[in-house]
Amino acid sequence: MENHAYIGDVLATVVYLIAGVRLLRLGQRTGETPERLLGGAFFFMGVSTGLYVLPVFSAFESLWTPLVFAGRVTYVLPVVMIAVFTRHVFRPDERWSNWLVWFAAILQVSGIGGSALAGDPAGYSIRNGGFWVEWVGYTLPFAWVSVEAFAQYRNARRRMQLGLCERLVSNRYLLWALFGLLQASWSVVLIPQYYVYEMMNQFTTFWDALYGGITIASLVMIWLVFFPPSFYQNWINKPATGADAAAEGSRGGD
Amino acid sequence: MATDLFDFAGERLEHHTSLDRLEARGTLRIALKIAGLTANSVTVAQLRVVFEQVIPSELEARGVSDAVAACRAIIDDLVNARAFGEAALATGPDEIFRRLAQG
Numbered sequence A: 001m002e003n004h005a006y007i008g009d010v011l012a013t014v015v016y017l018i019a020g021v022r023l024l025r026l027g028q029r030t031g032e033t034p035e036r037l038l039g040g041a042f043f044f045m046g047v048s049t050g051l052y053v054l055p056v057f058s059a060f061e062s063l064w065t066p067l068v069f070a071g072r073v074t075y076v077l078p079v080v081m082i083a084v085f086t087r088h089v090f091r092p093d094e095r096w097s098n099w100l101v102w103f104a105a106i107l108q109v110s111g112i113g114g115s116a117l118a119g120d121p122a123g124y125s126i127r128n129g130g131f132w133v134e135w136v137g138y139t140l141p142f143a144w145v146s147v148e149a150f151a152q153y154r155n156a157r158r159r160m161q162l163g164l165c166e167r168l169v170s171n172r173y174l175l176w177a178l179f180g181l182l183q184a185s186w187s188v189v190l191i192p193q194y195y196v197y198e199m200m201n202q203f204t205t206f207w208d209a210l211y212g213g214i215t216i217a218s219l220v221m222i223w224l225v226f227f228p229p230s231f232y233q234n235w236i237n238k239p240a241t242g243a244d245a246a247a248e249g250s251r252g253g254d
Numbered sequence B: 001m002a003t004d005l006f007d008f009a010g011e012r013l014e015h016h017t018s019l020d021r022l023e024a025r026g027t028l029r030i031a032l033k034i035a036g037l038t039a040n041s042v043t044v045a046q047l048r049v050v051f052e053q054v055i056p057s058e059l060e061a062r063g064v065s066d067a068v069a070a071c072r073a074i075i076d077d078l079v080n081a082r083a084f085g086e087a088a089l090a091t092g093p094d095e096i097f098r099r100l101a102q103g
Helices: A003-030 A033-056 A058-090 A095-117 A129-161 A167-200 A205-226 A230-237 A242-250 B002-016 B021-034 B044-053 B055-061 B067-080 B087-091 B093-102
Strands: none
Touching: A003 A033, A003 A205, A003 B093, A033 A058, A033 B093, A058 A095, A058 A129, A058 B093, A095 A129, A129 A167, A129 B093, A167 A205, A167 A230, A167 B093, A205 B093, B002 B021, B002 B044, B002 B067, B021 B055, B044 B055, B044 B067, B055 B067
């Protein structure tokens, strides 16, 4: 990757690490599993992204392949933790959700192993079958995040109208769904980016810029979900006007 | 626990109205869907709101007379049935997503 993507990745490393540490500390205070899972996920996402970024700096240039490989391997952890979080929060009683977590984990591990054994430890070759196995393994959990959170957002809006759900919580589902969608889109953007890289041996500006843009948009979602600034909270919580207010009033409001 | 609660609420709805078992459970499921809730995670507090704000109109649409009084009686039954705690609230998605922003 070139400059545009690296700007996003450097930012992502910092934001993921901060989010991870803050959520882990929250988990320490509450003793609850969801914040520990997400804290761990973001922490290792930060570590993984950092490992991908390090070779940009000349001191680490000679370690390019081992660092990128280490980044790939480390990325298995956050993706599995995100999948476990989704199962824990949205589908705790469904047996299929447990299988989905295992499926994603196995795909990632076997994909990385397969492509490394075939001589592509960095995982940039889309002609390698292992690339696609791993790709499905890390794309599926984020697509699942998006589907579950969008469904929950739809239901939360209904609960909100009956006073059973806070506006901010309802909005948080939407933001979390967008985060999942952006991460899945990021995976999709990798395909043409890596395709071009394989043809030309360099990353192109367009796909790099798109990659960086999606990364930064994901970070904004994380910021708004987990550390919403007061101006944003006030904006979401402000009383509905016009048609919204009439609709809420007719159903009892919140 | 919540499924037991759903069964109990369905049984009470059948008892206090002219609906048969299938109609009562179906009406309850429709009302939960309108409220954005699910049978396997609903709590007493949430059901209370559903019986106050959603089910009366659903019962009237099905020709049940004095739907409001029936719903009030069911709410009393739910409140008096001490077997159903509110543990689901602490582990439900809303509570988790409310808590996650406190980091």
